[in-house]
Amino acid sequence: MDAVEALFPRSGEIAAAMIARCAAEIPAYRLLPASVLEGDLVANATAVFELFLTTVAEDRLPTSGELALPIAWGAERARDGLPLEAVLQIYPLAARVAWEQVDGDRALLGARMLSFLGEVMPRVAAAYLRERDDLDWEEREDRQHLTANLLAGRPVGRRDLAEAYDVVVFRLSALPTSSNSRAATDLFRAVRSELDSQPDVLVTFKDGGGVLLVPTSSSAEEVASRVDGVCGRPCTAATARASSHAHIPVAFASALEILELAESLGRPPRLYRLADLAIEYQIAQPSPAREALASVLSPLADHPHLIDALRAFVTTGYNRGEAASTLSIHRNTLTYRLGRIQLLTGYDATQPSDARHLAAAMTAYDIVRRNG
Missing domain, CATH: 1.10.490 (Globin-like)
Structure with a gap:
């Protein structure tokens, strides 16, 4: 035909x-x-x-x-x-x-x-x-729909639920980007099976990531650790507390914002709360101060190796040896690059007051660049 x-x-x-x-x-x-x-x-x-x-x-x-x-x-x-x-x-x-x-x-x-x-x-x-x-299917289906309804702010009419939840959002980081969808799907299923043994924790998956509703009587850190165990390495996750069912959608949006901030700033995989990224979160809000901070690094825009040197120096806690090792360069080369940064920006990354300013500027620079 x-x-x-x-x-x-x-x-x-x-x-x-x-x-x-x-x-x-x-x-x-x-x-x-x-x-x-x-x-x-x-x-x-x-x-x-x-x-x-x-x-x-x-x-x-x-x-x-x-x-x-x-x-x-x-x-x-x-x-x-x-x-x-x-x-x-x-x-x-x-x-x-x-x-x-x-x-x-x-x-x-x-x-x-x-x-x-x-x-x-x-x-x-x-x-x-x-x-x-072969599955406890009805209970699994009920929990999945229940989770989706709570995240959407729809009434659920259930009395056997916790009054307050920690909303945890996470990304599965155990697979390289080249992995096929079958491997990713199998990993999602393994996570869900692991959490089926704790029926008070509700779970669903959204946009390539997972969402957990953990009763505040339990530990969000322990549940996140179980997800890490299934994946074989730490996942990037964030959590926010919902004091009632009505606040779950707001907490979900907040946790997702914290997660995206941690990812955009290249923070290491772990569970983050707002308090962990409070300074970064505040800098991320659009304001003249954020733009002014980001502009501190404008002279380095044409020198990506200097940006990398500053980032390594800041993220290693201003440890020259560790930063140089991270960059695979000699310690003297790092010292030279820090000197160039001081010459171009006017701030000395080796001095505490200037170092704090440069760290804030780096956060603002990353956020502004991310937002285009």
Whole structure:
């Protein structure tokens, strides 16, 4: 069929459109981490769509072997905590997106789609139900939706919840940027499984990161440490306290702001509270003072090696030997560069009062540069 030949080269593009439509129209999919939505689901949809086109071109139904992976992917959605209706909804909705892309004989392709869906959907549903029988699924789904409602400020009508929570947001830092979405998704699932043993801690995933609601009677630091343990190294995280359920959305926004500030300033991975970055937070607020501080380093704009030298000197606690080692340069070279910084800016990084001013200027410089 000409339609199949036209659609096959566009399978990845059409699959991405399928998942985007599903995320827009099926609320449960918006609770999945970005690594699943933009990675796993698009890859899965591409493979299923290409299988469908292959069966149309060869005028046959899919074999059991060919359906093994789509069936396994349906079971994964049970582990993700999605309800069965959401898992099944994606198939006709995705088929509609594909059908809209057809320029040729829509009636014939539509009939083939119905036959294909008739083979796939019952088997996916059966695999999903088998997987759900092995999970404490209802409790996991309930906790995920409960967390999403609390973060959105919607009433939950539950009396078995803590009165106050520490909202913790974190980024999983254990994977290099080159890692595939499967590895990231598996790590998210491992984190959630680890925290399932502490049912009073609520967890969900948003935009490539995680959000925890930790009762104030527990320790946010201990819970964050458990996440670090799963990842095998410290994660960058931030927390803010919500004194009531109504304050959870505000605390979430505050924790996210602290996290983004720590990341933008290159702070080492750990759990941050506002008090840990209070000076940096204050400098980050738009004001003439912030601009004036940032301008202190303007003379160094064309000398990135001097910026790097100052940053290393400040972040190592003004330790020349450690800073030189960080930069992989000789200690005398660092001394020379600090002298150049003094000559260009008028501030001596080796003098306490000037050093404090340069440290604040570095923070302002980084923030202004980040904001463009």
